[in-house]
Amino acid sequence: MPGPESEEKKVPDNCVKYDICPPKKDTFQKYEDGANKGKKILPKLKATAISKSGEKIEKSIIVEDKVDCVTYHIYWNTETEGKIEKHIPKEITKGYENKYQYIYHDKENNEYKLGIYSATKIKNNYIRADGKYSKEPNIYLINLNDVVQNYSKNNLKYRFNVDSKERSFMNRDTLASFFGALLDAQYEDISCNGFSKKDGSSSPSVSHLNGYHGDFKYLRKDKTLQKGDGTSLNIRYNPELLDVDRQNKWIDLLTKYGWTSFLGWSYKLNGQTYYLHKIYKNTPNHDHHLHVQNYKMNFIKEIK
Ligand SMILES: [Zn+2]
Structure with a gap:
């Protein structure tokens, strides 16, 4: 199910539902040399997914670092006036063209990722x-x-x-x-x-x-x-x-x-x-x- 933090997962092709637990970002290892030196090594994970025809598939998937999709920022703003901004990125990550992310910003400006939805x-x-x-x-x-x-x-x-x-x-x-x-x-x-x-x-x-x-x-x-x-x-x-x-x-x-x-x-x-x-x-x-x-x-x- 899409949900909080789901932007860190790449949905396997042809799958409508998936279920994995990505590791915490700060536990990622980094490349020690080569062209990617210093960049995070994105771990492969096993995911159980349900295909559109209903069958269960196991797939290796990569935890993505960042997804760009249309994002609604919802601000508490003031006691009586809320504020919502719809941020449209220059480029949308493939597969996220019809998906929308929602982020709430509370009174103290803490951020809450509420999920990405189709x-x-x-x-x-x-x-x-x-x-x-x-x-x-x-x-x-x-x-x-x-x-x-x-x-x-x-x-x-x-x-x-x-x-x-x-x-x-x-x-x-x-x-x-x-x-x-x-x-x-x-x-x-x-x-x-x-x-x-x-x-x-x-x-x-x-x-x-x-x-x-x-x-x-x-x-x-x-x-x-x-x-x-x-x-x-x-x-x-x-x-x-x-x-x-x-x-x-x-x-x-x-x-x-x-x-x-x-x-x-x-x-x-x-x-x-x-x-x-x-x-x-x-x-x-x-x-x-x-x-x-x-x-x-x-x-x-x-x-x-
Ligand atoms: Zn009514």
Whole structure:
């Protein structure tokens, strides 16, 4: 599986999954003479890989020193404004043309490599004058089921799941924003009820197109990560289970990283009606999930 540190591995040809443990970089030996004097000797490792046809193959592979691919740098930046830069290298390492790396930079500017993920290029079938679902001719979707869902390094962590059979795709940009919100929040109970299908469509939802708009369960006070039919918290009927503070912070963080509009429901406590941040009315069918939409198309800065 692609994942953290996977840029140090070279995927064997024709393989979709592989499993090796690269040695720590500082344990590499160096060439003592010849044209490569002083350069690191890249060790060969045995890898077990699964080919596209499903068979297991053992291969010797070389641990690569460096991979150049399009990389999203996600910065904590300030309390209320996140920053994402998309760095496009002059030359992309062969085999990494459709892969995207994600790196998060925390408050103290520590770096966290979140993985390299493959995207599927699709045609943008939803080009509109207002550019709500991008005006680019192509969209690059990433399956959330391929993304590391339980991450922990130093004091940083996140955990999420995908509670949708088909609508498990974000696009390469919104995934960067999702990572920003996840790592700022450090919650371990984010359940995504779905973004888009693999072709960018979303029926029965009408607006979950091209991986820009999606749904999340409301957050519970007991912080349990839920999955399956009927597990979404309904804040109309069970408002006392809603973790108002964490839910508001989650909405603030999704805003911090590029989404501008949310649909939801009110909640009643002690006879008084309240609204979560950015929710101004009751939207039918949104008493059991938060809908996030209207992603800022100019949020991510491209750097060449
Ligand atoms: Zn929705």
